[in-house]
Amino acid sequence: MNDAWIGDVAASAWLVPILFALVVGDxxxxxxxxxxxxxxxxxxxxxxxxxxxxxxxxxAAAGAVVGDGLCYLIGRRIGLDRWHWQRTGRIGTAITRVRSAVHRRTAVLVFTARYVPFARIAVNLAAGAGRVPLRRYFPLSIAAGIAWAVFNVSIGAVVGELLGDSPLVAIAISVPTAIVLGLAVDRVLASLDARRASRLAGLADSAEAPPGPVTPP
Structure with missing residues (x-):
């Protein structure tokens, strides 16, 4: 296949603005x-x-920060219960899980949610609705956006470097690679979250257990 035309596409002035719009919309x-x-x-x-x-x-980082910031503002203005989609489906489930933890685990949730699509929406809406201070949320959002951009760019850059003579093949391999790595990150984060929830539940049960009988001296 002749890949010469891909150079013209790559040089298009529209690619980077379109990327920004995609990341914000996502x-x-x-x-x-x-x-x-x-x-x-x-x-x-x-x-x-x-x-x-x-x-x-x-x-990419700026688009991530702007998009998440808009979600934060929507949560702050609208709350978490006004629209049907906020109460149902995967987004509703994610909101239910994070709304009580967003103050205690703000940094962890903002960073990890960037790699989990429905959690990303839920965390940013919950942060806004829960009135997480902007001076606390915004620096975390910036750091998370930069980390996410570097992570994804690194995957594409590595594959592109290995397959520099075949840009279309590089794209065809790098995108599924990123998806697989993203799913792996999602699974690891879900496993860690489940373990943490189980541990907290065990501690709560221990705290609520009645004391044993006191043996008389």
């Missing part, structure tokens, strides 16, 4: 392939030289 619509877009452009960059990685990382 904060609300999990069907938008923002991770795949970041990975694909990183693979394209290292394969063809365009678009620049220097542009992809900050733009």
């Amino acid at each position: 904060a609300f619509l999990v069907v938008l392939p923002s991770e795949a877009a970041v990975v694909a452009l990183a693979a394209l960059s290292t394969s063809t030289g365009s678009p620049s990685l220097v542009a992809i990382i900050p733009v």
Whole structure:
């Protein structure tokens, strides 16, 4: 297959703005392939030289921060119960799980939720509705957005470097690789969260257990 045309696509001035829009939109619509877009452009960059990685990382991170910040503001203004989708389905389940923990585990939730689509929406809405102080939330959101952008760009860049002569093949391999790694991260985080919940439940049961009989001296 002749890949010469891919260089013209890679050099398009529209790619980076479209990436920003995708990442912002993905904060609300999990069907938008923002991770795949970041990975694909990183693979394209290292394969063809365009678009620049220097542009992809900050733009992806900025889109993540803006999207999550908008979710935070919606939660702060609207709350968690006004719309039907907030109370049902996977988003409703995720909101129920995080709304009571968002103050105690703000940093952990903001960082890990970036890799779990429905949790991302839930955490940011719950942070806003729970009035997590912006001076606490915003720096965490920035750090999480940068970490997420670097993670996905790194995957695309590594594959693109290995398959520099075949940019389309690099994209075709890097995107499924990122999806598999994302699912692995999701499973690990879910396992750790389940263990933590089980441990806390055990501690609560121990605290509520009545004391044993006192043996007279």
